[in-house]
Amino acid sequence: MSTGTLRNPNDPLNPEKLDPAVLHDDTNYASGKIAFFQYVSVAVFLFLIAGFWKLQVQNNELYSEAAERNRIKSTPILAARGKILDREGRTIVDNHSSFSVYLSRENLKDEHLPAIAAGLNMDFEELSSRLRRFRSRPKYQAIVIKEELSPAEIAFVESHHDPDTFPELELVHVQHRLYPRDNLLAHAIGYVGEVTEAELDLADFARYNQGDVIGKAGIERQYNEILMGVDGQRQVVVDNKGNEREVIRYKEAEPGRSLQLTVDLDLQIVAELALEGRRGSVVAMDPRNGEVLAMVSRPSFDPNKFAGRIRQKDWNEIFNNPEKPMLNRAIQANLAPGSTFKPLVALAALENGVIDENTTFHCPGGMSFYGHYHACHKKGGHGTVNLHQAIAQSCDVFFYNVGNRLGIDKLAKLGELAGLGKETGIDLPFEYRGVLPSSRWKARTLRQPWFPGDTISVAIGQGYLAITPLQLAVMTGGIAAGGVWQRPHMVKDPNRIEPRKSDVNLDNVNQVVYGMYGVVNQGGTGRVARLPGIDVCGKTGTAQLASNELLRSSARLAAELRDNAWFVGFAPRVNPEIVVAVLFEAGGHGDQAAPISRDVIKAYFDKKNRNVNRLPTLALAPHAQKGFAN
Amino acid sequence: MASYRSIKDFDWGLLLIALLICSIGILQIFSAGQGTKWRDLWWKQIIFVCLGLVLMWIVSSIDYHTLLGQVPILYGATIVLLILTALFGVKIFEARRWIALPGGFLFQISEFAKLVIVLLVARFLTELRTESLHWKDLAKLVGLVIVPMLMVMKQPDLGTSMTYMPILAMGVFLAGLRWQYTVLIAALALVLIPSSWFLLKDYQKSRIQTFLDPSRDPKGDGYQVIQSKIAIGNGGMWGKGVTRGTQTRYQFLPVPHTDFVFAAFAEEHGFVGVVFVLGLYFLLFMQIVQNAQTAPDRGGMYICMCICATLLFHLLVNVGMVVGRMPVTGIPLPLMSNGGSGMLSVFLMLGLVNNVRLRRFVN
Numbered sequence: 001m002s003t004g005t006l007r008n009p010n011d012p013l014n015p016e017k018l019d020p021a022v023l024h025d026d027t028n029y030a031s032g033k034i035a036f037f038q039y040v041s042v043a044v045f046l047f048l049i050a051g052f053w054k055l056q057v058q059n060n061e062l063y064s065e066a067a068e069r070n071r072i073k074s075t076p077i078l079a080a081r082g083k084i085l086d087r088e089g090r091t092i093v094d095n096h097s098s099f100s101v102y103l104s105r106e107n108l109k110d111e112h113l114p115a116i117a118a119g120l121n122m123d124f125e126e127l128s129s130r131l132r133r134f135r136s137r138p139k140y141q142a143i144v145i146k147e148e149l150s151p152a153e154i155a156f157v158e159s160h161h162d163p164d165t166f167p168e169l170e171l172v173h174v175q176h177r178l179y180p181r182d183n184l185l186a187h188a189i190g191y192v193g194e195v196t197e198a199e200l201d202l203a204d205f206a207r208y209n210q211g212d213v214i215g216k217a218g219i220e221r222q223y224n225e226i227l228m229g230v231d232g233q234r235q236v237v238v239d240n241k242g243n244e245r246e247v248i249r250y251k252e253a254e255p256g257r258s259l260q261l262t263v264d265l266d267l268q269i270v271a272e273l274a275l276e277g278r279r280g281s282v283v284a285m286d287p288r289n290g291e292v293l294a295m296v297s298r299p300s301f302d303p304n305k306f307a308g309r310i311r312q313k314d315w316n317e318i319f320n321n322p323e324k325p326m327l328n329r330a331i332q333a334n335l336a337p338g339s340t341f342k343p344l345v346a347l348a349a350l351e352n353g354v355i356d357e358n359t360t361f362h363c364p365g366g367m368s369f370y371g372h373y374h375a376c377h378k379k380g381g382h383g384t385v386n387l388h389q390a391i392a393q394s395c396d397v398f399f400y401n402v403g404n405r406l407g408i409d410k411l412a413k414l415g416e417l418a419g420l421g422k423e424t425g426i427d428l429p430f431e432y433r434g435v436l437p438s439s440r441w442k443a444r445t446l447r448q449p450w451f452p453g454d455t456i457s458v459a460i461g462q463g464y465l466a467i468t469p470l471q472l473a474v475m476t477g478g479i480a481a482g483g484v485w486q487r488p489h490m491v492k493d494p495n496r497i498e499p500r501k502s503d504v505n506l507d508n509v510n511q512v513v514y515g516m517y518g519v520v521n522q523g524g525t526g527r528v529a530r531l532p533g534i535d536v537c538g539k540t541g542t543a544q545l546a547s548n549e550l551l552r553s554s555a556r557l558a559a560e561l562r563d564n565a566w567f568v569g570f571a572p573r574v575n576p577e578i579v580v581a582v583l584f585e586a587g588g589h590g591d592q593a594a595p596i597s598r599d600v601i602k603a604y605f606d607k608k609n610r611n612v613n614r615l616p617t618l619a620l621a622p623h624a625q626k627g628f629a630n
Numbered sequence: 631m632a633s634y635r636s637i638k639d640f641d642w643g644l645l646l647i648a649l650l651i652c653s654i655g656i657l658q659i660f661s662a663g664q665g666t667k668w669r670d671l672w673w674k675q676i677i678f679v680c681l682g683l684v685l686m687w688i689v690s691s692i693d694y695h696t697l698l699g700q701v702p703i704l705y706g707a708t709i710v711l712l713i714l715t716a717l718f719g720v721k722i723f724e725a726r727r728w729i730a731l732p733g734g735f736l737f738q739i740s741e742f743a744k745l746v747i748v749l750l751v752a753r754f755l756t757e758l759r760t761e762s763l764h765w766k767d768l769a770k771l772v773g774l775v776i777v778p779m780l781m782v783m784k785q786p787d788l789g790t791s792m793t794y795m796p797i798l799a800m801g802v803f804l805a806g807l808r809w810q811y812t813v814l815i816a817a818l819a820l821v822l823i824p825s826s827w828f829l830l831k832d833y834q835k836s837r838i839q840t841f842l843d844p845s846r847d848p849k850g851d852g853y854q855v856i857q858s859k860i861a862i863g864n865g866g867m868w869g870k871g872v873t874r875g876t877q878t879r880y881q882f883l884p885v886p887h888t889d890f891v892f893a894a895f896a897e898e899h900g901f902v903g904v905v906f907v908l909g910l911y912f913l914l915f916m917q918i919v920q921n922a923q924t925a926p927d928r929g930g931m932y933i934c935m936c937i938c939a940t941l942l943f944h945l946l947v948n949v950g951m952v953v954g955r956m957p958v959t960g961i962p963l964p965l966m967s968n969g970g971s972g973m974l975s976v977f978l979m980l981g982l983v984n985n986v987r988l989r990r991f992v993n
Contacts, residue, residue: 030804030928030931030935031923033803033804034919034922034923034935037800037803037919037935037938037939038916038919040942041912041915041916041919041942042912044942044945044946045908045911045912047946047950047955048908048945048946048949048950048953048955049904049905049908051949051950051953051954051955052862052896052901052904052905052953053901055859055862055863055953055954056862056863056865056866056867056896056900056901056904057866057867057901059863060863060864060865060866060867062863063859063860063862063863063864064863064864064866066860066863066864067860067861067863067864067876067877067882068876070857070860070876070877070880070882071876071877071880071882237876237880238880239880239881239882240857240880240881240882245880
């Protein structure tokens with residue numbers, strides 16, 4: 001050591017001043033402490049290695065999945081739904097292109113929300129309540145915050161969804177359902193909507209995923225599988241900023257298939273116009289094969305309001321309307337058919353031999369049965385009438401007597417064959433079955449025996465009897481076709497179900513049809529339905545909703561419970577091609593419903609005879625007007 | 631300077647292990663930097679390693695007794711430089727930790743202050759001739775250490791200032807502390823640590839809260855820890871392979887070249903790689919401990935043990951952080967993390983250790 005010049009001679013560290021022996025042994029006193037430190041080091045290393053063991057060996061799969069979720073982003077490519085076409089291939093329901101904005105909540109920064117809401121012209125409250133509503137959904141699933149963006153809103157999203165501004169925004173191209181204007185065929189078509197949480201719990205909906213848009217009502221629901229298509233998917237690798245690095249999977253969407261209906265748009269439009277401003281329903285059907293040519297229910301609703309996310313206000317307006325616009329009266333109005341039921345009674349009576357064409361009854365304007373007086377709709381009475389006159393003039397007393405002779409169960413037997421009291425099996429969801437009373441029915445549902453007096457009301461289409469307009473069309477069409485009842489259907493279907501046939505005597509059928517010919521053409525109750533050159537047959541019905549005594553007691557009740565007007569018509573008289581059932585709620589009298597039926601039948605024959613230019617026109621789906629990025 | 635016997639006495643084992651760890655670090659910085667703005671950092675790291683070797687050689691050459699003799703000057707210079715940093719330092723991310731040197735280099739005084747504190751503690755304790763520390767001496771030593779510590783804490787740089795603690799603790803531990811004092815200090819710590827909560831800045835509080843529950847803020851402070859754990863877990867037993875770590879490559883892992891370099895390494899090399907590298911660190915530390923055991927005097931022993939303590943502390947806090955067992959602090963991983971000042975300061979420490987070794991056969 002020769003560096004002493006640097007050292008202070010008094011420095012205790014100066015080796016010259018210290019006893020070298022002391023210095024050498026000096027470190028030994030610490031050897032225990034050093035050993036202790038070594039154990040501490042071992043413990044630190046074991047502590048750290050245990051941490052890696054837990055992450056890398058024990059939970060490797062968990063973290064690998066997390067890494068994949070980080071890295072791989074999937075965006076759905078939404079499949080367009082199939083179009084819905086009329087019987088001639090004309091488009092009824094189409095799609096239009098639009099953009100929706102999705103919000104990814106994985107990277108969501110709450111302080112971005114007010115600016116996002118402002119850019120999308122949304123209320124901040126609306127946006128936050130929407131986020132709250134979807135809180136239970138998994139975070140990695142982006143949620144729709146606005147649909148049908150305007151060009152300005154699209155520009156906002158496109159210029160702001162970069163990693164540095166609002167990376168949580170995502171623009172998705174969607175095909176929106178576009179329904180015809182003026183609520184055309186709204187009930188039969190139905191509407192689509194996003195599958196709800198509650199529906200996902202049902203077995204029928206198990207195959208759908210959250211966020212899927214599915215048919216909720218009508219054809220859209222019934223044929224959802226065909227119409228829906230299969231969504232595609234695009235999987236990309238992204239970095240932490242959300243920048244795409246590479247596409248690892250691309251699956252095109254398979255669009256849904258188109259569906260051709262049996263509905264004839266021309267007839268549909270005529271029927272819609274004829275019922276405009278009224279409450280009720282029109283069903284036009286080809287009795288030869290069950291093809292539904294037109295189906296109208298009024299009041300109606302605009303399915304376009306459901307095509308997106310329905311606004312609460314619209315929803316309330318539709319569902320709180322006392323006139324129940326969502327009800328498809330064609331298959332869901334369960335009402336007494338009134339005298340439109342008489343042809344079936346007549347046929348049953350003829351078939352069972354309780355009357356023949358020459359049987360007459362005297363109508364003094366009413367008659368007592370089993371201690372109850374039953375009035376005829378004609379105050380002075382019809383005098384003595386036979387079957388033909390009784391149908392043409394709709395004599396109630398005649399049919400009271402016929403019903404009394406026939407008995408309920410023989411009537412019910414033919415009624416069942418004609419499709420009453422059960423679903424017609426039309427390809428629409430939520431069909432009502434109606435009520436076809438019989439002694440068995442009464443015993444089962446009311447737990448009471450059938451009284452002969454019960455039959456009297458049923459014989460004129462009142463009492464326990466309840467049918468839908470579609471059932472009336474099917475029943476009447478089947479009688480007119482000679483006892484062949486087809487299953488009604490909305491979609492062109494080569495796999496037709498065999499009709500129910502009965503071995504009714506065609507002479508008896510002709511007797512009944514002749515009576516219905518008289519209704520229209522021989523000064524009967526439905527003479528307004530007459531069409532020159534066409535053998536229109538039909539039957540009016542006026543169904544009471546309350547007893548005469550009750551109606552007389554209150555003018556307000558009388559106005560509210562005005563009789564329902566019915567009419568069922570078919571043409572031509574032999575081998576009918578079209579049957580039209582009309583329900584005009586609170587129409588007052590059946591002859592109020594007859595012109596509606598006449599208009600549809602006229603349109604059918606005008607078209608058949610190539611006089612198509614006489615048909616009225618209606619604005620249909622305004623395809624090119626909505627949407628802008630097609 | 632022929633104060634050491636020969637080139638053979640140089641601690642080649644220590645150097646070899648250190649260079650091995652550095653190479654792995656450089657490889658990892660290279661891999662993580664692929665396709666990012668950090669792609670050139672790996673060769674800068676090589677330059678710093680070379681620079682570090684030079685410094686190590688220089689510091690080995692000066693007898694550590696000489697260095698111990700200069701502690702007052704070194705200590706004073708450090709305090710002055712820390713004041714200069716506070717006044718004229720470069721501000722990055724709201725922190726004033728660096729002094730700009732010509733040529734665009736940033737010089738972090740607080741990293742080099744570690745060495746000065748090691749020398750200070752060694753000198754102070756060797757001057758004592760008692761079997762155990764008297765409370766007056768203890769107070770004096772704590773006072774000397776706490777001044778630079780508070781200055782660094784104010785920069786703010788809580789992480790670096792905390793690395794001074796193990797130096798002090800190791801010194802006091804070796805010097806011997808009566809058990810009454812130990813109890814007293816433990817009691818004081820129990821009172822002071824919770825109350826110091828109120829002195830912490832908001833971001834520091836939230837880091838500790840996030841450590842206790844990372845899911846509390848998965849997009850903010852918790853993000854780093856969650857992504858780091860995902861990266862490590864994703865590596866599995868054998869790793870994803872160099873440049874194949876998706877967490878690293880797609881930058882989900884924050885700063886994969888500095889504080890989280892070990893997480894990036896763990897993703898690409900798996901548990902096996904982790905155990906290998908941690909094993910290297912363990913060997914390095916044991917080599918330092920061995921030098922302490924063979925040191926010629928108390929001064930040399932203090933130097934080696936204090937260095938070992940602070941390096942172990944770095945490792946524990948940094949690796950503990952990436953694996954989610956320690957709160958997030960900006961303490962780099964010695965020899966692996968990118969950063970010039972940190973790298974040079976570690977090589978200086980290794981130089982000091984080597985210095986002690988070279989003088990173990992005092993005449």
